[in-house]
Amino acid sequence: MKSTRRGFLQSAGLTGLGASALGAGSLASRATLAAAATPAEHGVVPFYGAHQAGIATPTQNYLQFAALDVVGDSVADLRHLLKTWTEAAARMSRGQAIGSMQTGHHPPVDTGEALGHGPNQLTVTFGFGPSLFHSGKKDRFGLARHRPVPLVDLPAFAGDRLQSAISGGDLGIQVCANDPQVAFHAVHDLIKQGISIAQPRWLLAGFGRTANSFTQALPRNLMGFQDGTANIMTEDAAAMDDFVWAAGPVSPPWMRGGSYLVARRIKIALGLWDGTSLDGQENAIGRFKIGGEQLFNMPHTAHILLANAEHNHGQQILRRGYSYTDGVDPVTGDAAAGLMFLCYQQDPRRQFIPIQHRIAGRDGLSQFTTHIGSSIFACPPGVKSGGYIGEQLLAHP
Amino acid sequence: MKSTRRGFLQSAGLTGLGASALGAGSLASRATLAAAATPAEHGVVPFYGAHQAGIATPTQNYLQFAALDVVGDSVADLRHLLKTWTEAAARMSRGQAIGSMQTGHHPPVDTGEALGHGPNQLTVTFGFGPSLFHSGKKDRFGLARHRPVPLVDLPAFAGDRLQSAISGGDLGIQVCANDPQVAFHAVHDLIKQGISIAQPRWLLAGFGRTANSFTQALPRNLMGFQDGTANIMTEDAAAMDDFVWAAGPVSPPWMRGGSYLVARRIKIALGLWDGTSLDGQENAIGRFKIGGEQLFNMPHTAHILLANAEHNHGQQILRRGYSYTDGVDPVTGDAAAGLMFLCYQQDPRRQFIPIQHRIAGRDGLSQFTTHIGSSIFACPPGVKSGGYIGEQLLAHP
Numbered sequence: 055m056k057s058t059r060r061g062f063l064q065s066a067g068l069t070g071l072g073a074s075a076l077g078a079g080s081l082a083s084r085a086t087l088a089a090a091a092t093p094a095e096h097g098v099v100p101f102y103g104a105h106q107a108g109i110a111t112p113t114q115n116y117l118q119f120a121a122l123d124v125v126g127d128s129v130a131d132l133r134h135l136l137k138t139w140t141e142a143a144a145r146m147s148r149g150q151a152i153g154s155m156q157t158g159h160h161p162p163v164d165t166g167e168a169l170g171h172g173p174n175q176l177t178v179t180f181g182f183g184p185s186l187f188h189s190g191k192k193d194r195f196g197l198a199r200h201r202p203v204p205l206v207d208l209p210a211f212a213g214d215r216l217q218s219a220i221s222g223g224d225l226g227i228q229v230c231a232n233d234p235q236v237a238f239h240a241v242h243d244l245i246k247q248g249i250s251i252a253q254p255r256w257l258l259a260g261f262g263r264t265a266n267s268f269t270q271a272l273p274r275n276l277m278g279f280q281d282g283t284a285n286i287m288t289e290d291a292a293a294m295d296d297f298v299w300a301a302g303p304v305s306p307p308w309m310r311g312g313s314y315l316v317a318r319r320i321k322i323a324l325g326l327w328d329g330t331s332l333d334g335q336e337n338a339i340g341r342f343k344i345g346g347e348q349l350f351n352m353p354h355t356a357h358i359l360l361a362n363a364e365h366n367h368g369q370q371i372l373r374r375g376y377s378y379t380d381g382v383d384p385v386t387g388d389a390a391a392g393l394m395f396l397c398y399q400q401d402p403r404r405q406f407i408p409i410q411h412r413i414a415g416r417d418g419l420s421q422f423t424t425h426i427g428s429s430i431f432a433c434p435p436g437v438k439s440g441g442y443i444g445e446q447l448l449a450h451p
Numbered sequence: 452m453k454s455t456r457r458g459f460l461q462s463a464g465l466t467g468l469g470a471s472a473l474g475a476g477s478l479a480s481r482a483t484l485a486a487a488a489t490p491a492e493h494g495v496v497p498f499y500g501a502h503q504a505g506i507a508t509p510t511q512n513y514l515q516f517a518a519l520d521v522v523g524d525s526v527a528d529l530r531h532l533l534k535t536w537t538e539a540a541a542r543m544s545r546g547q548a549i550g551s552m553q554t555g556h557h558p559p560v561d562t563g564e565a566l567g568h569g570p571n572q573l574t575v576t577f578g579f580g581p582s583l584f585h586s587g588k589k590d591r592f593g594l595a596r597h598r599p600v601p602l603v604d605l606p607a608f609a610g611d612r613l614q615s616a617i618s619g620g621d622l623g624i625q626v627c628a629n630d631p632q633v634a635f636h637a638v639h640d641l642i643k644q645g646i647s648i649a650q651p652r653w654l655l656a657g658f659g660r661t662a663n664s665f666t667q668a669l670p671r672n673l674m675g676f677q678d679g680t681a682n683i684m685t686e687d688a689a690a691m692d693d694f695v696w697a698a699g700p701v702s703p704p705w706m707r708g709g710s711y712l713v714a715r716r717i718k719i720a721l722g723l724w725d726g727t728s729l730d731g732q733e734n735a736i737g738r739f740k741i742g743g744e745q746l747f748n749m750p751h752t753a754h755i756l757l758a759n760a761e762h763n764h765g766q767q768i769l770r771r772g773y774s775y776t777d778g779v780d781p782v783t784g785d786a787a788a789g790l791m792f793l794c795y796q797q798d799p800r801r802q803f804i805p806i807q808h809r810i811a812g813r814d815g816l817s818q819f820t821t822h823i824g825s826s827i828f829a830c831p832p833g834v835k836s837g838g839y840i841g842e843q844l845l846a847h848p
Contacts, residue, residue, distance in 0.1 A: 157729045165725055166675025234658040246725050254779045261631040278563025328562055328643050332554045382651045
């Protein structure tokens with residue numbers, strides 16, 4: 055074949071309608087089609103601010119979560135990584151590539167798959183795991199004395215079946231967006247930029263978010279029940295202050311305005327659940343399945359009863375979980391699926407931990423769900439343009 | 452706690468703005484919010500017709516693919532399964548539940564997670580694998596004499612690293628929709644309905660579809676290149692007749708108007724690719740990365756050159772692939788990601804197989820991609836309301 059451009063166009067065998075799809079004009083008009091549909095859900099969530107984006111941001115439709123481990127012990131490398139990530143996250147949040155794609159003999163800086171997709175309310179939220187402050191007896195980065203008291207190692211809960219390969223992580227990155235390709239591009243390019251300093255430990259994609267805004271329709275989780283009814287609403291500034299934002303004196307100055315993220319991968323025994331009567335399902339949860347109203351005769355063990363604020367000294371958490379699917383479960387032969395439970399709070403010691411101790415192994419859902427992954431991260435406050443995430447911790451460690 | 456409804460609402464700790472989110476009125480208004488946004492992409496693709504939906508349907512945004520193995524050897528069970536699945540798929544395609552959710556002491560028929568989501572252009576496409584016609588030396592269902600000649604066992608290709616757990620399947624179900632929860636619900640409920648007769652072998656979720664319609668913006672795959680430029684366009688009826696729809700005399704009467712689906716899970720060596728120069732990437736593909744135009748000096752080994760029609764005796768395939776992600780690759784430590792390559796054709800012996808033999812191990816992409824899963828399915832024609840998928844094969848086996 056003569057590999058001229060004209061010859062190639064002809065050789066593709068798409069004459070008539072087909073050939074026009076190959077021309078440059080047609081490529082441009084297709085791109086215009088995509089760009090024309092840009093309502094608010096495809097717009098920008100500002101990256102810089104007092105708080106990191108992705109916490110008080112109403113949940114977007116898609117999740118990519120990355121947990122990474124730092125390879126070496128160099129605090130300078132860690133600082134460099136966070137500066138690089140901050141700049142990249144800020145650019146991607148604006149819908150921009152992280153760097154040049156016209157690189158000739160060098161690899162493109164941006165991998166390119168989000169080009170033309172727009173920002174899609176991308177948020178990137180960074181957190182520090184306990185192992186960044188200690189690893190065994192070693193104070194790897196000289197940060198041990200800065201470890202926030204609320205950043206505890208999570209205790210064992212009844213029924214836990216944790217797998218270390220999908221638990222923990224020195225660093226956590228929560229990426230949310232209204233376009234799954236935009237979300238993947240962000241974790242992909244952050245991993246790529248940091249690969250010599252931090253390597254992925256576990257990654258998970260999610261969809262079907264928990265509602266946490268008055269603007270959102272209530273979604274259903276993969277058990278078919280509505281999720282988010284009793285959540286903290288991100289518009290409720292008082293609740294955000296009381297329950298979500300880290301504050302003194304408990305949290306050190308570098309964490310104030312940040313939040314503590316607990317991430318639990320919860321597998322649903324889908325076949326067992328699907329074979330349970332409607333009554334049994336509703337009693338396990340404590341709600342009517344279709345309408346979502348609370349049951350009139352609430353069993354003692356109903357999930358929403360044991361999880362609610364009155365049973366937990368008024369404590370609440372800000373949930374922003376996502377459903378996930380993961381092929382076939384090798385044990386049960388069912389579709390492997392579940393909930394990536396993500397929750398933000400001021401202090402896990404008075405919020406997630408006691409709530410989970412109250413629920414685990416006792417509530418109606420426990421027989422249908424298994425916690426298989428567990429992580430905790432201290433997500434520092436936001437920064438101004440020119441700063442970097444974690445700067446108050448890492449400027450003078 | 453007194454578990455009255457009123458007491459519960461108070462106990463949830465959401466007063467003011469919060470409390471209103473729990474009321475029935477608020478639930479209704481949230482549902483209205485969701486229902487109001489219903490453009491065409493959320494509408495219905497008719498299930499019944501001369502062809503199965505999901506082949507000539509322009510690719511929707513999300514994929515769930517299920518391959519299942521039939522447990523026993525009963526053709527009556529198989530027929531019953533296909534009747535049940537046909538009815539359920541038709542209902543879900545209209546946005547309806549597959550059966551009652553108000554079942555009291557019995558399990559809900561429909562699992563409920565798609566309630567309120569609308570049809571979202573859901574399509575469900577069924578196919579029969581070679582193992583349904585033969586399994587070893589055994590003619591399990593008495594169907595061996597009806598096996599279509601084009602439904603060959605795919606040969607080995609250079610570079611294949613196939614894993615049996617994610618290859619093959621007696622039955623294949625391609626589910627596509629513009630809402631990932633609607634797509635998951637469909638495979639979930641089809642698996643649930645058939646679980647005593649057929650069990651999941653492999654499942655995979657996808658996003659970022661290959662374009663195959665003049666109405667679609669050209670998407671980029673996870674290598675950052677546009678995908679679908681030289682694809683058959685589903686609106687091109689002549690190309691569909693020449694290259695996609697099964698026809699006599701090669702295909703038996705029961706398959707005419709159907710199509711043969713080849714499904715290949717192709718892993719991308721993302722770290723290796725990302726570390727390759729822009730020039731190297733463009734030479735591997737044969738296109739400019741940003742603009743998508745063909746290179747002026749096309750290398751002999753460019754993917755689009757070896758895959759195109761002129762190099763393949765004018766043969767083409769209808770691609771409708773999707774990107775996938777799958778956690779961390781245990782070998783490379785990169786994000787595990789790739790392409791679920793799906794292609795429909797009239798006869799794989801003159802289309803996918805020779806094209807793939809020409810490409811495999813030879814084109815510029817081969818060093819960056821590995822085929823790890825492989826399946827082939829004969830997808831029968833569509834049916835009229837009252838009929839069932841495969842009826843011409845199974846009515847008098």
